Amino acid sequence: MAYQAEISRENPTCILFVIDQSGSMDEISEAGRSKAAFVADVLNKTLYTLVTSCSKSDGVRNYFDVGVIAYAGSQVRSGFGGALSGDIVHPIHAISEHTLRVEERKKKVDDGAGGIVELKTKFPVWFDPKSEGGTPMRAALGRTIETVSGWCEQHPRSYPPTILHVTDGQSTDGAPEEMADGLRQISTKDGQALLFNLHVNTAAGLEIVFPTAEADLNDEYSRMLFRMSSPLPAHLAKFAGDKGYAITDGSRGFIFNGDPQCVVDFFEIGTRPRLVADR
């Protein structure tokens, strides 16, 4: 059965974020922030959670290789800056060490005695919002194929890569669907790479989460992103179900027009491949 490999330091898995940074991402959503700012914030929090899940008092364990492919204008490049900008994929240990900056935020926590205390907490930032130019989605997925196939060759026994693609618009460099089909065919011995798509949209329209059929979607572009998305494997379907989403056989890893919580959940579900082995 696929998607059973234990994730360990010898057999890490790969999580790849593919992020649309085209000009239209600067549209302001109902919450009063740009889509780009919201996506950058969720991405920072997702990386924070991933690193934290690998951190112990004696250091950060390399359970994950993580990469960000950003695309905008005529460019497809690493979404990381500084020391991480040269390559796409990096061990999570390297990611934890190379932030753009560390901010101080306040969070409220249970004090263990029935009260709430406010704690000053260090919060790392890797991404600032960007939005500029066209949407070279086809080229971005081409780069993703290159990255994922190279990674799978080096990690034949690992849980296969998960790709979380966030976009708000139509590709401006040709049809991306065949690229997505190719991407989903790349595999390790544990199964095929998983591609999940998040269609952020500020236009009016119902939120559609983990649908089973493209007929549920009323715009052609969403239907294409649906077809590009992998069905949720059983363990992720269960996790999504536990979070309260209606999941049936054939639910795909696709969200259209999700509210902020739904977007946060999309990232959480996508980055929870399996529990790690060496616990």
Next chain:
Amino acid sequence: MRPADSRSKSRLPLAFSVPKREDQHNEDSFQRSAKGVYALSDGASVSFDSASWARILVRRYTRDPEFTREWLSAAIAEFRKLYDRDSLPWMQQASFDKGSFASLLGVRIADGGRATASRRLFLSPPPRSSPRRRS
């Protein structure tokens, strides 16, 4: 469980513990006292510092097996002294806040071996800022 005969009064002669893998830190702890109190704690690897927490739990339980709210507060206070949360790098601070988890199995041999009392618990010290230094 009823003791089979008087030999049940004898203490556990040997105890062994090995990590799951050779290159791993062993995060489990075991301790016994001369008074017939045994404590075993399984530290959860995917947590900040379960090894220290497990060690604190078994040491304190064998010394004082009366498990109360005060007992737990004292154990938490001892764990917190190990780290200055505010000066930890962000990734360790986040992991510290998430917690350090360990189970505790405590067994007391009472009444000359004719009775046992046991407790099974799963414990974690709650996250809280380190106490401020008083000037």
